[in-house]
Amino acid sequence: MADTLVQAANVAGNVTKIAAAQAIAHPYYPLNAEIPSYAANEWSVPALLSVFFGACTLLFTSTYFLAKRTNPHLKTGELLTIMWFVLSGAIHILFEGYYASNYATLGAKQTLIGQMWKEYAFSDSRYLTKNSFVLCMETVTAVCWGPGCLIVAWMVVKRSEYRFPVQMVVSMGQFYGDALYYATSIFDHAVMGVSYSRPEAYYYFVYFVLMNAFWILIPGFLMYQSTVEAAKAIAVVQHIEGSKKAS
Template sequence: MLDATARHHPYYPRDLVLNHYVTNTNSVALTLVYVSLAFITIVFLASALAYPRRHSTLQSPGDRLVFFWLILNGFLHLVFEGYFGINHATLAADQSPIGQVWKEYALSDSRYLSSDTFVLITERITILVWGPLALYGAWSLYHNLPSRHIAQLMLSLGHIYGCVLYYFTSIVEDSPHCDPDPYYYYFYFWFFNVFWLIVPVILMTSSIKALKRAMASFNDAEQFITETHFKHN
């Protein structure tokens, strides 16, 4: 039988103890409005930064989309997930707009409200490593630096690795932290996160091809220099 501490919240598992939980004051619709406004703000910011200028090399639509993706990741990792990293211990009672967004998402994964060790460590790595790397990737892409593909490859590998672990640490336990309602499980848990599997695979493939071309060109140039040297000697 569930005790009183486990009955006053909507999260799974139902015996999860969240003594400090406070119900959201914002409706789900308003919470989604906040998310939408944040997304639109990032779109405008990335679009403004990506607008062609003399010192920018973002000429193709593909590069602009990648630039937007990197800016989006920088914002999410440093601001949204950064908020979690700082306030995870009190998030269940948080009534700020960001806190209420986290509590809404936690219906699909209550580990975010219980300071789960795996989630906490993964998020801290994301905040401290992947967030700055995403912004560096955007900056290097903007200036077409050779390091853009190295940053893009590292970030993509990190996203894929983290996302696979995130999914499977839940799935192998039969997802006890997820509300079984299909809306929360498939839309919140799967749909909102699967982009960090799909897009990184695309970007990683692109970076690997670019690095292979660069190495092939380097090898050709090195071979040409060697052959020229032998001819002159």
């Protein structure tokens, strides 16, 4: 009986060691994070970046010419705004939508977008660990702000009177989501002592800080622009109403 118990204990210990080894058999931080069925990327980083930036260039170019063809009178600022919202909409729907649909098995994916996510996850491993905040935030972004971006882009092309109110809502949603994304990661690192980024500065400052900063700075400017335009419109209405009362 004693021998049986010892053997059972040894087996249990071996199983625990194997499970622990499997749990840390990946290059992401923290090293003890559980990433089910993790598989290293098959594509190189230069190949993934080439495809991504090539697709962005193609999208920018086609958006520019299509917008100019639809409305030849668009100004440079309007064209840049259209290109921004089309790019944002595409990223929200395709990339973040893909994550929301495949979050549970993303670590094993060898699709193009799956490998891009695994490369980005070197700066934030929460994308591979079924993190509840990231999942909810990215799902809302894909479902709400993705289509919203495309709607705003079309409104800019058509110079719709609803452009600035809708632009304000979508930009605020992007800004708020990104601010929380930064804040939760920084809080966990500063207060809980948990870092989701690898120690190499490149991953943190280029992938995490720089790439996400666009969704702070540009939506911030667009919210300011929307506020200014709304204030101008209200001032005009108030002036007209004041003139009517005076007469």
